[in-house]
Amino acid sequence: MGVPYDLFWHLNPQKLLPFAEAHRKKQQARSDEMWLMGQYVASALDATVCNAMPFVKRRQKGKYFEKPIRVTxxxxxxxxxxxxxxxxxxxxxxxxxxxxxxxxxxxxx
Missing domain, CATH: 1.20.5 (Single alpha-helices involved in coiled-coils or other helix-helix interfaces)
Structure with missing residues (x-):
């Protein structure tokens, strides 16, 4: 969590809930960020490696995103x-x- 050690021992468990919620939101944001990065990597691999394999027949060539993925x-x-x-x-x-x-x-x- 992000609670200083001294403060942790002086607060009751109810007052620690906002710290736990903030930590959960931070972890979720990090997870979302990593997922988005994975989408870019998968698209880059599809546009390069998969298109470079002449023996693989595909209906459509892979291509990289034309615009960034919108998050907001x-x-x-x-x-x-x-x-x-x-x-x-x-x-x-x-x-x-x-x-x-x-x-x-x-x-x-």
Whole structure:
């Protein structure tokens, strides 16, 4: 924990609970940090070692993250921007499909 030795012997167990909780949170944060580091290492290995093996057939080549993994939650403004981007991509996709159909009709297919 992080309780000085002299203070430990003068506090009752109830007053030690915040120290124990702080220690638990610190350990959880460290664990989360190590897990995130493992994700980066796994992605790096996938992008290098696995792609360098010519005898292994894979449907898709491994690649490293294009952006860092986000740890903090998105703000409302960022969520709104992401939703707008997704909606625009959706609309563009279906507009492209509609254009393909109209081109095929005009060709007589």
């Amino acid at each position: 939650p998105m703000t409302e403004e960022e969520k709104r921007i992401e939703e707008e981007k997704a909606l625009n991509q959706f609309i563009s996709f279906f507009n492209g499909m509609e254009n393909d159909k109209s081109k095929r009709r005009s060709k007589g297919e």
